[in-house]
Amino acid sequence: MTMTLVQGTHEITVDGVRQVFHVAGAGPVCLVHSGGPGIEWRYLRLPALEEHLTMVYLEPIGTGSSGRLDDPRDYRIDTYARFVHGVVEHLDVPSVFLLGHSHGGFVVQRYALDHPGRVAGAILYSTSPVTGEEFWNDAMARIAAFPERLPHRPAAAEIPAAFQRALAAQDDEAYTTSLREILPAYFADYWTREQDLEPLRAALRAWIDPMRGEEPAPFDVRGELRSLVVPVLIISGVHDFFGGTRWARLAQELIPGSRLAVLEESGHMGHLEQPEEFTRVIAGFAVAGADVSAGRTAR
Structure with a gap:
C-alpha cells in the first residue's frame, strides 16, 4: 500500500x-x-x-x-x-x-x-x-594500510594521521574539520571523482556524540x-x-x-x-x- x-x-x-x-x-x-x-x-x-x-x-x-x-x-x-x-x-x-x-x-x-x-x-x-575490539582493530588496520592500497594517490598518505586527529576531536568544529580531512578514506578511490565530491566535502557537518x-x-x-x-x-x-x-x-x-x-x-x-x-x-x-x-x- x-x-x-x-x-x-x-x-x-x-x-x-x-x-x-x-x-x-x-x-x-x-x-x-x-x-x-x-x-x-x-x-x-x-x-x-x-x-x-x-x-x-x-x-x-x-x-x-x-x-x-x-x-x-x-x-x-x-x-x-x-x-x-x-x-x-x-x-x-x-x-x-x-x-x-x-x-x-x-x-x-x-x-x-x-x-x-x-x-x-x-x-x-x-x-x-x-x-x-576486533571490529575496531580491523578498521584501524585498514586505515593504516590505506596509503598502500592507493600508492598512486599522494594525498592517501595523509589519511592515517588525519584519522587519529578525528578520533581525538573534542568539539563540533574540530570533529567537522577532521571528518572533511578523512572523507577520502570512505571511498574506494575518492580522487577519481574529486571534482564532483568536493562540494559534499565542503558542506559536511558533524556534531560530537559524547x-x-x-x-x-x-x-x-x-x-x-x-x-x-x-x-x-x-x-x-x-x-x-x-x-x-x-x-x-x-x-x-x-x-x-x-x-x-x-x-x-x-x-x-x-x-x-x-x-x-x-x-x-x-x-x-x-x-x-x-x-x-x-x-x-x-x-
Missing part, C-alpha cells in the same frame, strides 16, 4: 525533545537514519530512490535542527531507536522500510528486533552486527539476529575500511532469508560510488516487500 505524506520539513517532540525529519518522494515509506554518529543527514540524501519510495530522512537526535539530550550518557543506540519509533508512530503508517547507514545500521537493527511488526523491511548499509557510538558494552546483536523475522537487505562495499564485506557476510549468515548486495567498486559510500546499482537493489527489494505487505493486508 502506498501512503501519501506531506513533503518537506517536519518537527515533532519525542520525550520532550525536538525531532526533525524531511519527507521527499513517492511510494512506500522508507525511513533513513544516517551514520556517524553525529553526521548531518544531507550526505545521505537519495534523490534517485525518491522516484520509487517516500523517503523520510531523520536528523538524528543531537545533530542539525533536532534537539540535544541533557545527559550525554543518553546517546545510546536504544535512545536513537526510541526516536525512530517516535517518528514511525507519528507517520501513522502500518509499517515502514528502514535504511540505516553505518552507525544508523546499528539503530535499524535494534529497532527491527524490538518492533518487527512496524518494519516492512530493513536495509543494513555499510554496517555490522557487532563492534568491539558516547562516540560506543557504550559501556560494545554493540552486539549476533545472539538476537537469528530470530529476526523481517525482510533484510544488506549492502556492503568491497573497499569499506569498516571490514569490507566481512561484517556484512556475518550478518547475512545470522539473519534468516537475508540478501547481500556487494558493491565491487565502492567503499563506505556506495550510494555515491555506484549509485545506479545501489538504487536498483533497494528499489527492487522495496517493491517486492511492498507487494508482500499488500498481499497480507488484502487477506
Whole structure:
C-alpha cells in the first residue's frame, strides 16, 4: 500500500525533545537514519530512490535542527531507536522500510528486533552486527594500510594521521574539520571523482556524540539476529575500511532469508560510488516487500 505524506520539513517532540525529519518522494515509506554518529543527514540524501519510495530522512537526535539530550550518557543506540519509533508512530503508517547507514545500521537493527511488526523491511548499509575490539582493530588496520592500497594517490598518505586527529576531536568544529580531512578514506578511490565530491566535502557537518557510538558494552546483536523475522537487505562495499564485506557476510549468515548486495567498486559510500546499482537493489527489494505487505493486508 502506498501512503501519501506531506513533503518537506517536519518537527515533532519525542520525550520532550525536538525531532526533525524531511519527507521527499513517492511510494512506500522508507525511513533513513544516517551514520556517524553525529553526521548531518544531507550526505545521505537519495534523490534517485525518491522516484520509487517516500523517503523520510531523520536528523538524528543531537545533530542539525533536532534537539540535544541533557545527559550525554543518553546517546545510546536504544535512545536513537526510541526516536525512530517516535517518528514511525507519528507517520501513522502500518509499517515502514528502514535504511540505516553505518552507525544508523546499528539503530535499524535494534529497532527491527524490538518492533518487527512496524518494519516492512530493513536495509543494513555499510554496517555490522557487532563492534568491539576486533571490529575496531580491523578498521584501524585498514586505515593504516590505506596509503598502500592507493600508492598512486599522494594525498592517501595523509589519511592515517588525519584519522587519529578525528578520533581525538573534542568539539563540533574540530570533529567537522577532521571528518572533511578523512572523507577520502570512505571511498574506494575518492580522487577519481574529486571534482564532483568536493562540494559534499565542503558542506559536511558533524556534531560530537559524547558516547562516540560506543557504550559501556560494545554493540552486539549476533545472539538476537537469528530470530529476526523481517525482510533484510544488506549492502556492503568491497573497499569499506569498516571490514569490507566481512561484517556484512556475518550478518547475512545470522539473519534468516537475508540478501547481500556487494558493491565491487565502492567503499563506505556506495550510494555515491555506484549509485545506479545501489538504487536498483533497494528499489527492487522495496517493491517486492511492498507487494508482500499488500498481499497480507488484502487477506
